[in-house]
Amino acid sequence: MAGIFGPANDQVAVRMKILVDADACPVIPEIIDVAREFTIPVTLVSNYCHDMEKYEDVASVVTVDKEADAVDLAVANLTVSGDIVVTQDYGLAALALGKRANAISPRGSIFSEHNIEYLLHKRHISREQRKRGIRTRGPKRMTVEDRRKFIRNLRSLIQVTP
Numbered sequence: 001m002a003g004i005f006g007p008a009n010d011q012v013a014v015r016m017k018i019l020v021d022a023d024a025c026p027v028i029p030e031i032i033d034v035a036r037e038f039t040i041p042v043t044l045v046s047n048y049c050h051d052m053e054k055y056e057d058v059a060s061v062v063t064v065d066k067e068a069d070a071v072d073l074a075v076a077n078l079t080v081s082g083d084i085v086v087t088q089d090y091g092l093a094a095l096a097l098g099k100r101a102n103a104i105s106p107r108g109s110i111f112s113e114h115n116i117e118y119l120l121h122k123r124h125i126s127r128e129q130r131k132r133g134i135r136t137r138g139p140k141r142m143t144v145e146d147r148r149k150f151i152r153n154l155r156s157l158i159q160v161t162p
Contacts, residue, residue: 016084017040018031018041018084019043020086021086023046023047024088027150030147030154031086062078081101082101084157085101085103086154097113104153106142108146108148108150108153
């Protein structure tokens with residue numbers, strides 16, 4: 001018999017949430033819109049230099065120090081199996097995948113065990129090149145198509161996640 005607090009026999013109904021590495025995330029409004037559509041809670045994690053107050057009515061906002069990797073560690077600590085993590089950081093994506101969560105970039109690329117090792121290796125090579133003074137390219141400008149791809153792939157992750 002189910003009690004007023006959820007399923008019987010001590011099973012806990014785990015609810016998916018969307019966790020966002022929000023420091024430089026260009027698709028926060030899109031995340032909020034899709035989350036509303038599916039009634040999924042959103043947690044935005046950023047350092048104190050970013051103003052997330054405007055989202056406090058529609059999302060949980062977690063603010064951390066400006067230390068290196070503080071946002072990534074906070075997102076990783078909040079992530080559980082079945083969640084969706086939105087990040088541009090391959091290392092954080094790998095941590096999310098390790099927790100059996102899903103990870104997607106703001107451009108709509110879905111991270112998986114099939115591509116994460118390659119992406120981490122590519123990041124390492126670029127870092128080594130920069131150390132040697134070789135200039136590497138930054139990301140291209142976000143396009144309308146990037147935003148559409150993100151929305152489409154975020155919806156598909158939500159619909160296939162048990």
